[in-house]
Amino acid sequence: MNKITTILLMTTVFLISSCAKIYYSPDAKVRASKHQVIAIAPPKVSIAARKKIDAEAIKEQQRTESTNFQQEMYSWLLKREMQNRIFVEIQDVETTNAKLRKAGYFEDNPMSPNEVCEALGVDGVITSNYSLSKPMSDGAAIALGLLVGVWGSTNNTTVTLELHDKETKKLLWNYNHKVSGSVGSSPARLVDNLMRNASKKMPYSN
DSSP states (O other): OHHHHHTTTTOOOOOOOOEEEEEEOOOOHHHHHSSSEEEOOOOOOOOOOOOOHHHHHHHHHHHHHHHHHHHHHHHHHHHHHHTTOOSSEEHHHHHHHHHHHHHHTTTOOOHHHHHHHHHTOOOOEEEEEEEESSOOSSSHHHHHHHGGGGOOEEEEEEEEEEEEEEEEEOOOOOOOOEEEOOOOOOOHHHHHHHHHHHHHSSTTTT
């Protein structure tokens, strides 16, 4: 069995999590209870650089992973909303990204969380940062050189989630978490592992 076949067959992953660090604003629950609609901003993704990997290829993969993580987070929270396990409406990703493009968000124009809320017309926004030791998807890993030994077999990931309130312009909640997984890791598995823990600590949870 060649290396490519071996990697692609590694679809089962066990994610090991360390203790999360959580910050709550004293009025997080009160402020969150006033929110009707929130949005998920495109995550900021960084992938560890490697000498033999083209910088532009890394940047392109970071954009791809950002799209993947945003969609997975939206799908996860939408499912919980439909199950009445969170009490706030989640703006769909297509609407969010269209409004942000119109506002210039994707043209290297830094915007504060409050400016993002204003552009989206929402009461709060979830921002996130994903720091990856290597790309998540098998296809990307193959394209960028994982199979020739540039990256190791474990993906160490640090994720920070934040909830910002439009009205007060305050950070209501911060969740910092570290996970690691095998080569078969994917955005869906990572987000599922992350959100199962994070959602229990969010001020929207019933």
